[in-house]
Amino acid sequence: MVKPLALTSGEPAGIGPDITIKAWQRRRQEALPPFYLLGDPGLVRRRAKAIGADIPLAEICPEDADKDTVAAFADCLPVVATGHAATAEAGQPDDSSAGAALASIRQAVADVARGKAGAVVTNPIAKSVLYRAGFRHPGHTEFLAELAAENGRTPQPVMLLWSPTLAVVPVTIHVSLSEAIAQLSTDLIVATCRIAVRDLQRRFGIARPRLALAGLNPHAGEDGTIGTEERAIIAPAIDVLRTEAIEVRGPLPADTLFHAAARRTYDCAICMYHDQALIPIKTLAFDDAVNVTLGLPFVRTSPDHGTAFDIAGSGRANPASLIAALRLAARMAATHAPSETR
Numbered sequence: 338m339v340k341p342l343a344l345t346s347g348e349p350a351g352i353g354p355d356i357t358i359k360a361w362q363r364r365r366q367e368a369l370p371p372f373y374l375l376g377d378p379g380l381v382r383r384r385a386k387a388i389g390a391d392i393p394l395a396e397i398c399p400e401d402a403d404k405d406t407v408a409a410f411a412d413c414l415p416v417v418a419t420g421h422a423a424t425a426e427a428g429q430p431d432d433s434s435a436g437a438a439l440a441s442i443r444q445a446v447a448d449v450a451r452g453k454a455g456a457v458v459t460n461p462i463a464k465s466v467l468y469r470a471g472f473r474h475p476g477h478t479e480f481l482a483e484l485a486a487e488n489g490r491t492p493q494p495v496m497l498l499w500s501p502t503l504a505v506v507p508v509t510i511h512v513s514l515s516e517a518i519a520q521l522s523t524d525l526i527v528a529t530c531r532i533a534v535r536d537l538q539r540r541f542g543i544a545r546p547r548l549a550l551a552g553l554n555p556h557a558g559e560d561g562t563i564g565t566e567e568r569a570i571i572a573p574a575i576d577v578l579r580t581e582a583i584e585v586r587g588p589l590p591a592d593t594l595f596h597a598a599a600r601r602t603y604d605c606a607i608c609m610y611h612d613q614a615l616i617p618i619k620t621l622a623f624d625d626a627v628n629v630t631l632g633l634p635f636v637r638t639s640p641d642h643g644t645a646f647d648i649a650g651s652g653r654a655n656p657a658s659l660i661a662a663l664r665l666a667a668r669m670a671a672t673h674a675p676s677e678t679r
Contacts, residue, residue: 339371340455341406341415342666343445346376347460349423349437350430351644352654354384357460358392359656360663361414367660370667372458373397373406373415375441375448377423381416387427388652399444402453419444427650430463435470438462442477446484449635456636456666457481460659461644475511477639478630485633495532495631497605498614498641499665500622503595504605505614506533506631517610521553521566526574530607534583536631537605540669549594549603550575550587551613557588571609595621624657627665636669638662 347353357374358381360367374381378396385392395413397405406415423437448454459477474480482494498505508529509517530548537546550571551557554564561568567588578585586603593599594606595617608614618626619641626641640658648654 339407340403340452340670341410342370342372342456342458342663342670343402343448343454344372344374344663345438345441345445345457345459346374346380346419346423347438347441348430348463348466348644349377349380349434350425350428350466350649351461351463351646352649353460353644354381355388355649355652355654356640356656356659357381358385358388358390358414359654360659362390362392363656363660364410367664369660369663371407371410371415372663373402373410373417373454375417375419375444377421377437378416378418380423380425380437381414384427384650387650390652399448399453402448417444428646430466430646434463435467435472438467439472442480443484446481446635455670456638458659458662458666459637459639461640461642463644463646477628477637478510481630481633481637485635487634492632492634493528493532494633495529495536497533497536497629497631498618498626499629500618500626500661502622503600503618505608505618506605507608507611507614509610511611514610514612518553518566521570521609523570523574523577526550526571526607527577530574530578530583530585531581532632533605533607540631540636540672542672543604545584546605547603548578548583548585548587548605548607549589549599550585550607551591551594551609552588553609555590555592557590566609624655625661626658627662629665629669636666638666638669 393413395409419440421437421440425431445457553566558567571588628639630637
């Protein structure tokens with residue numbers, strides 16, 4: 338039997354409920370895989386009314402999430418209650434928001450571990466809301482890694498932003514630019530690239546992934562005259578990767594790495610910091626880019642956008658990135674053997 342996808346509620350006051358409802362409404366035209374929402378059914382009903390969506394819900398028992406979701410999905414939006422009420426109004430997070438969002442994530446991971454779901458898809462969270470409640474992780478990526486820890490060992494999570502147009506991986510993620518430079522090391526680049534290659538093979542079916550490594554400085558350091566990180570940190574990492582038969586080029590100037598002709602020469606661009614990776618993909622593929630966490634023992638995808646408090650409950654939120662995340666999660670969960678194409 339096909340396992341459904343476990344979709345988290347995200348920040349209850351954000352657009353997560355809106356785009357979930359809209360994605361389910363497009364389930365047939367988009368050929369979406371079955372999924373169930375982990376959250377508060379009452380919130381979903383209130384939000385559906387707010388955006389003018391008259392949809393039926395099927396409240397699913399957690400123990401029967403796999404088979405009951407598949408049976409109900411064609412006619413109803415399946416919702417599995419987490420037991421955490423979400424009382425926030427659209428655009429206005431309250432004291433219930435953090436607990437509801439985190440409970441949804443924890444249950445989604447547990448459902449995959451129990452074989453109830455095939456993958457985790459996460460709606461956007463509001464980090465500022467979570468931080469006020471004592472959340473200590475920089476974001477979803479690091480929290481999911483902690484939930485995936487086994488025998489005291491936490492996997493190294495790697496963020497991949499994927500679209501049919503471009504795929505990028507930032508080596509450093511949710512830290513300031515000064516901290517990103519401080520964190521950057523040959524070992525970190527090598528470990529990140531190894532994980533990226535392994536999951537591009539295993540989850541995306543690319544037999545021999547081609548990596549392009551961006552330089553850190555303008556013009557990739559201009560032969561050491563605009564910075565030495567390319568010589569001291571990035572080039573040694575490339576040497577190590579080549580000894581492992583990984584196909585890699587660089588360090589390459591980031592300002593010429595993302596035009597159409599350049600993109601045809603690699604499967605994934607490895608970038609040195611967050612915005613170096615996210616600015617090009619959000620420019621080229623804002624509506625269909627997907628955030629994927631590599632390095633975990635399960636598949637996790639997410640829309641590549643935030644909570645959009647300003648339009649939550651208005652009916653204007655675009656579900657395209659969530660639809661892409663759902664479809665990619667199903668594809669990744671089903672991929673086992675590598676092939677020659679992405």
